[in-house]
Structures are given as C-alpha cells and as structure tokens.
Amino acid sequence: MAKKRSKLEIVHTILENIRARNGKIKPTHILYKSNLSYQMMETYLEELKQKGLIAELSVKRGKTNAKTYAITDKGLDYLDKYRLITEFAETFGLE
Amino acid sequence: MVSFYLVPSWFFGFGIILEILFALIAFAVAVTAFRIYKISCQNEFRLFGFSFASISASYILIALINLLVVSEIGGGMQELSLSKITTLSLFGLYLHIFLFVSGLMVLCYTTLKLKNSKILILLIFMELFLILLSGNKAFAFFLMTALFLSFLIAHYASEYASRKNLRTFSILLSFVILLVARGALILSTRNYTGYVVSHLLELLAYSIILANLIFLLKHGKKKK
Numbered sequence: 142m143a144k145k146r147s148k149l150e151i152v153h154t155i156l157e158n159i160r161a162r163n164g165k166i167k168p169t170h171i172l173y174k175s176n177l178s179y180q181m182m183e184t185y186l187e188e189l190k191q192k193g194l195i196a197e198l199s200v201k202r203g204k205t206n207a208k209t210y211a212i213t214d215k216g217l218d219y220l221d222k223y224r225l226i227t228e229f230a231e232t233f234g235l236e
Numbered sequence: 237m238v239s240f241y242l243v244p245s246w247f248f249g250f251g252i253i254l255e256i257l258f259a260l261i262a263f264a265v266a267v268t269a270f271r272i273y274k275i276s277c278q279n280e281f282r283l284f285g286f287s288f289a290s291i292s293a294s295y296i297l298i299a300l301i302n303l304l305v306v307s308e309i310g311g312g313m314q315e316l317s318l319s320k321i322t323t324l325s326l327f328g329l330y331l332h333i334f335l336f337v338s339g340l341m342v343l344c345y346t347t348l349k350l351k352n353s354k355i356l357i358l359l360i361f362m363e364l365f366l367i368l369l370s371g372n373k374a375f376a377f378f379l380m381t382a383l384f385l386s387f388l389i390a391h392y393a394s395e396y397a398s399r400k401n402l403r404t405f406s407i408l409l410s411f412v413i414l415l416v417a418r419g420a421l422i423l424s425t426r427n428y429t430g431y432v433v434s435h436l437l438e439l440l441a442y443s444i445i446l447a448n449l450i451f452l453l454k455h456g457k458k459k460k
Contacts, residue, residue, distance in 0.1 A: 149276065192277035215275075222275045225456030229272050232403040232448055234347050234395040235280050 147236045151175065153223050155185060156194060159212040160220060165198065167209050186210065194219055240316040240329070240374050241424040243306060243431050248314055252299050254435050259295035261442045262288045262339075265449055283346040290339035297332040301325060313428055330367055333377045337363050340384035347391050378422040385415040403451070406444050413441040 146154075158174040159166045172182050189195045194216040199206045212220075219226070230236040243251060269285030272278075305325045306314045321329070338360060345356050363380060370376035392408035395401075417437035423430030 148278070152276075194277065218275055222272075222456070225452065226272050226276050226281075228403075228452050228456050229268065229281075231399065231401060232407060232452060233284060234392055234404060234407070235284060 147230075149223075149227055149230060149236065151177065151185060152189065152194070153220070155189065156212055156216050156220050159195065159210060160217070165209050165211045167207065171210065189216070241421065241431055242426070242428040243302070243314040243316070243424075244428045245314055247428075247432050247435075248302070248306070251431065251435050252302050254439055255295045255299035255302065258438060258442050259292045259299065261446045261449075262292035262295065265445060266292060268449060268453065280346050280349075283342055287339045287342035287346065290335045290342065294332045294335035294339065297328055297335065301328050301332065305329075330373075333367050333373065334363065337367075337377070337380045337384065340381060340388070344384050344387050344391075347388065374422065374425050378418055381418045382415060385411055385418065389415060403448055406448055410441040410444040413437050413444075417441065 154175045155171055158171060162170065168182070168186070171177075171186070172179060175182065175185075177185065186195065186197075190197055190210075192215075193213055195210045196213050198209045198211055200209050201207075227236070266285045266288035269281050269288060273281035273285060301316065305321050305328075306316050316329075341359050341363065342356070345359075350356070366376050366380060367373065388411050389408065392404060392411055396404045396408050414437075417434040420430045420437060421434035424434065
C-alpha cells in the first residue's frame, strides 16, 4: 500500500506544479497534477493563499474571468528550503 | 529543612556553565523551528519552537538561581534549600519548574499531533496546581517531567519503528538520556552525586540534539 502523503509533501507538490508552469496554473491542472480530491484541493489552496504562499489571479478569457494561481516569493522560498523543512520535521518527529 | 538539591562545591561553577550551554542549545533549536515556521507557515513548527524556547528560559532561570541563591553548607557542599530562599527566588524556582514542564508539555502536544488547544490549557492548569499544591516540589517536578518524557520517548520509538531513520533514533536516545538524567536529579535531594550525574547525562543528550541540528542546517541547504 502506498504511504500516505504528509501535508508538507502535498504543499510541495502543489507549489512545484505551479512553478513548473512558469509560476501560474489553473485549478484544474493542480487537481490532476497533485492527485487530490476537489474538496481537498480547495482546502489546500485556501490555506496556501491565506499563508501567502500562492496568490489568486483573475485572468480574462473572452467574456469570462478564469481563476489562476501564481506562486509568490514566499512560495518559492518554501520550495528552496523544502529539504530543510522535511528533514527537521522527520528528525524531530513532526510529520 | 527542605532541600531541593545538593551540589558539590567543585562542580558548582561547571554546573552553571552547563546549564547556560543547555539553554543555548535549546534556544538554537527554537530559533531554527521559528525560521522553518516562517518559511512553511505550519503551526507545529511554531509550537515546537515555543517548547524549546520555554526549556531554554527554564535553564537560564536555574543558572541564575544557582548563581544567586545556592548556599554553602560545609563539607564541600552547596545546597538549594526551599526553607532558606527569599520569596522572589522561590518564585524564580517555581517559574523554572513551570517553564521546563510546559516546554515538555507543548512538545508532547505538538509531536502527538493533538489539535485541541483546550487540552493544552487544561494540562497547564493541572501543572500549575501540582507545582503550587505539592508538598514535595522536587518529587512533583520529577514526576511531571518523567511523565512527559516517557510520552515523548514512546512517540519517537514509534516514529523510529516506522521510518528507521538514524536521526530519529538519535533524538529518541537523547530523550531516553534526559529521562535517566531526571531520575538522577531526584537523587540529588540527598546525595550530590545525583546532581553531577544528571548534568553530565544532560550534556550528552543536548550534544546529540546539537549534532543533529548542525547536520540539519548543513545538509538541509542542499536542494532536493
């Protein structure tokens, strides 16, 4: 059985996917790339938005406004220091 | 006379230096945890930082108490006696106990992934009552720290069993040593060897924690 992903891993996957798409991504892409349910994805995106790791943008497509998410500097810093974060969590049993 | 602990005179200064060293190591762990909280915004890192900051402050307090309050009783021994100290020093000693136990309590709360903050408030009140109402403060202090350290040991043992990570094992080992050190400290109310042994064991435990921290800070800079 596959190991349950930790919260830190899920956040990393979401942010890494946004960065891989030049820093901006549509929620549908996050959904299939991060392998989360729609509800879980919404919860994570809301939390990441509140914590300033991502920003929600509204991009005009024809007559409608499409929602996209962009990674912030704080989000890039998270990716940069991800190894330190996970190793600290693993060593001190915080995961 | 109510003796909190006996200290051999030859070890007195060294003991204070060790306590300051433990405070610095605990503070370094707290600062790293706060730094990680700032990057990750995950609350468990902040709580972890608070727990080590609290432990660090408790060591500073006991170093100050030792420096200012411990009195010579002859025979090459010094003593921290509860019947001799002033109200202010007594308050400092109780604060030291409170900060140390609270640090371990928050550490348990964080590592056991409890989410209800009411549990933490309840535990803090229980701790306060135990400190204030207990007839034998030294024994109550030992009992509370032993209880929380045992829970932490059980947690790290299960973490090690599932991960087989050498660093998790070393943290488990350091908490086991801290528990033994606390056991030795309770003996120091009657025999000064307990004080020396407990400090040396604590030095070993904090050295392991420091080695892990240095490894993390060096290794963690590399990108995954």
